Amino acid sequence: VTDVFISSDNIITSLGFSTGENAVNMLADKTGIQLTENERIAPTPFYASLINSAQLFDRFSTFDDPDKFTRFEQLAICSLKDALSGSEIDLTDSKTLFILSTTKGNIDLLEKENELKFSRERIYLWNTAHLLQTYFKFRHEPVVISNACISGVQAIITGARLIRANLFKNVVINGTDIITEFVLSGFNSFQSLSTGPCRPFDKTRNGLSLGEGSGTIILTSKPVMSAGTNYILVGEGFSTNDANHISGPSRTGEGLFIAINRLSKKSPLDVDYISAHGTATLYNDEMESIAITRAGLQSVPVNSFKGYWGHTLGAAGIIESIMGIWSINNSVILNTKGYNISGVTNPIFIINKPVQKEINTCLKIASGFGGCNAALIFYKK
Amino acid sequence: VKENYIISSYCSIQKNLVVVDNKSVYSGTSADFGEFSASIYKHFAVSYPKFHKMDNLSKLAFLSVELLSGNKKSDQKYKGDEIGIILMNSSSSLDTDRHHQDTIIDRSNYFPSPSVFVYTLPNVAIGEISIRHKIFGEGNFFIMEKFNPQFMVSYIQQLFYNEIIKCCIAGWVEIDGNDYESVVFLIEKTDRTDEGIANFEPGTIQKIYNKMK
Numbered sequence: 001v002t003d004v005f006i007s008s009d010n011i012i013t014s015l016g017f018s019t020g021e022n023a024v025n026m027l028a029d030k031t032g033i034q035l036t037e038n039e040r041i042a043p044t045p046f047y048a049s050l051i052n053s054a055q056l057f058d059r060f061s062t063f064d065d066p067d068k069f070t071r072f073e074q075l076a077i078c079s080l081k082d083a084l085s086g087s088e089i090d091l092t093d094s095k096t097l098f099i100l101s102t103t104k105g106n107i108d109l110l111e112k113e114n115e116l117k118f119s120r121e122r123i124y125l126w127n128t129a130h131l132l133q134t135y136f137k138f139r140h141e142p143v144v145i146s147n148a149c150i151s152g153v154q155a156i157i158t159g160a161r162l163i164r165a166n167l168f169k170n171v172v173i174n175g176t177d178i179i180t181e182f183v184l185s186g187f188n189s190f191q192s193l194s195t196g197p198c199r200p201f202d203k204t205r206n207g208l209s210l211g212e213g214s215g216t217i218i219l220t221s222k223p224v225m226s227a228g229t230n231y232i233l234v235g236e237g238f239s240t241n242d243a244n245h246i247s248g249p250s251r252t253g254e255g256l257f258i259a260i261n262r263l264s265k266k267s268p269l270d271v272d273y274i275s276a277h278g279t280a281t282l283y284n285d286e287m288e289s290i291a292i293t294r295a296g297l298q299s300v301p302v303n304s305f306k307g308y309w310g311h312t313l314g315a316a317g318i319i320e321s322i323m324g325i326w327s328i329n330n331s332v333i334l335n336t337k338g339y340n341i342s343g344v345t346n347p348i349f350i351i352n353k354p355v356q357k358e359i360n361t362c363l364k365i366a367s368g369f370g371g372c373n374a375a376l377i378f379y380k381k
Numbered sequence: 382v383k384e385n386y387i388i389s390s391y392c393s394i395q396k397n398l399v400v401v402d403n404k405s406v407y408s409g410t411s412a413d414f415g416e417f418s419a420s421i422y423k424h425f426a427v428s429y430p431k432f433h434k435m436d437n438l439s440k441l442a443f444l445s446v447e448l449l450s451g452n453k454k455s456d457q458k459y460k461g462d463e464i465g466i467i468l469m470n471s472s473s474s475l476d477t478d479r480h481h482q483d484t485i486i487d488r489s490n491y492f493p494s495p496s497v498f499v500y501t502l503p504n505v506a507i508g509e510i511s512i513r514h515k516i517f518g519e520g521n522f523f524i525m526e527k528f529n530p531q532f533m534v535s536y537i538q539q540l541f542y543n544e545i546i547k548c549c550i551a552g553w554v555e556i557d558g559n560d561y562e563s564v565v566f567l568i569e570k571t572d573r574t575d576e577g578i579a580n581f582e583p584g585t586i587q588k589i590y591n592k593m594k
Contacts, residue, residue: 105473146523147521148505161540165543182482182501185493186493190498239520241511243517258517
């Protein structure tokens with residue numbers, strides 16, 4: 001069986017433009033979620049974690065003309081550029097695949113003010129992927145994965161499978177989503193937005209906070225080995241459907257439970273740490289606590305990163321997986337920012353202050369609209 | 382190990398025409414997909430009230446699966462978590478995205494609706510099919526510029542080969558305004574060579590796709 005290694009990564013959120021910068025700010029217990037006034041996104045102030053536009057503009061200007069690219073494209077390019085600079089893989093190899101994970105891509109191009117700035121085709125997700133392909137000179141045709149909030153986890157699962165099946169040697173995955181009036185108004189219509197910074201798994205939680213993010217993870221079957229480094233492998237991963245409701249999670253956690261259970265013939269699964277989806281909506285967190293308990297993992301440390309950078313949609317599965325891998329490498333589990341007292345009926349082990357712990361395996365889980373769920377393992381070689 | 386994957390049935394819907402397993406089974410006259418899909422629903426006496434709440438992408442995907450000839454049989458033959466649903470298209474959910482954008486374009490007439498917004502994700506079509514047929518297995522929605530038989534076949538073959546699925550509903554389901562085309566395959570593993578419509582291979586699915594163009 002071909003092993004799938006992590007070659008390099010990058011995270012861009014309101015907390016920084018690299019994985020390291022994000023980690024430093026998270027260790028310092030900072031959050032990027034703030035009360036924001038932005039007339040273009042919403043008529044009234046809202047809580048969200050937005051990437052500073054001036055900073056993004058300045059950064060992008062150091063290597064290219066920001067006016068030629070949309071906000072979404074600028075973020076994805078910055079993230080890919082940083083991750084690729086730390087990787088040895090050959091982009092022009094026909095065995096290198098580029099996957100874009102996003103829910104909405106350049107959706108702000110539907111706004112009146114943007115209609116004339118870019119060509120009509122620019123809004124199509126395949127077109128965004130092609131633009132990034134051309135920019136970085138990937139030879140193989142790119143693929144977009146769009147599966148609501150599990151997109152990022154699903155993209156890593158898919159990339160790892162394609163490498164294990166020897167169809168590709170390297171898979172470069174970028175997950176990006178921006179916060180627009182389109183997205184904010186939609187979540188608002190569902191009444192799923194929190195009245196303050198989100199509080200995953202907490203008794204007082206009352207909704208999610210949206211966030212902007214771009215993350216890149218590079219998978220390879222042929223890592224450049226150097227002595228003294230931990231090598232992290234991408235293990236098995238599965239997606240499932242609740243077959244229950246398109247906009248609400250299953251009350252029994254059925255789909256997520258099946259996905260976790262599939263990861264191992266042994267039950268319960270042998271895992272040291274769970275990076276939960278933890279959006280801080282009443283139903284999601286409750287459902288996750290049920291699925292985790294049903295899988296017999298109620299004593300395994302769990303956290304959610306959403307209190308730091310909000311729900312970053314198509315980027316979430318990528319940047320949270322990267323932080324899971326960072327946790328393995330640094331033997332530390334970060335606290336669940338915003339969490340204080342458990343507000344889920346099944347008592348699971350939610351981490352509320354940073355814990356030093358040797359981590360050999362990390363389970364990443366995610367769930368989303370359309371009833372989809374995903375579970376994926378990372379482990380130390 | 383040489384495993385044989387066959388197309389047990391397929392359904393294509395485009396330009397007012399429904400084809401199932403190489404036979405035209407219904408044709409309509411409406412220029413509007415909403416009307417045409419409603420007429421298909423009526424003609425085949427589908428009874429599923431949730432259909433009427435779906436957006437056009439979900440309706441197209443739902444009907445394409447509903448009319449597959451073996452779907453009732455495969456629902457019984459396989460467990461819910463043994464069936465996968467892999468869909469692809471070129472426009473994602475843009476058809477409904479435009480609809481949602483229309484509801485927020487004017488601040489004095491602002492009426493975003495959860496029943497529209499939920500369909501601004503293409504994989505919700507997979508959710509609708511899963512609910513209808515009680516399918517719990519692997520689901521994935523890919524977006525590519527054009528129908529890509531090579532990618533579809535190699536991705537699905539490895540799902541079978543690694544025993545992630547035993548049966549697959551896979552297809553290209555594209556809608557952008559009143560331009561729509563779908564071709565959905567029911568794929569199973571067999572050790573016989575005389576079963577099904579054709580082998581599940583890039584060449585054969587390209588041929589089926591081309592036939593509808």
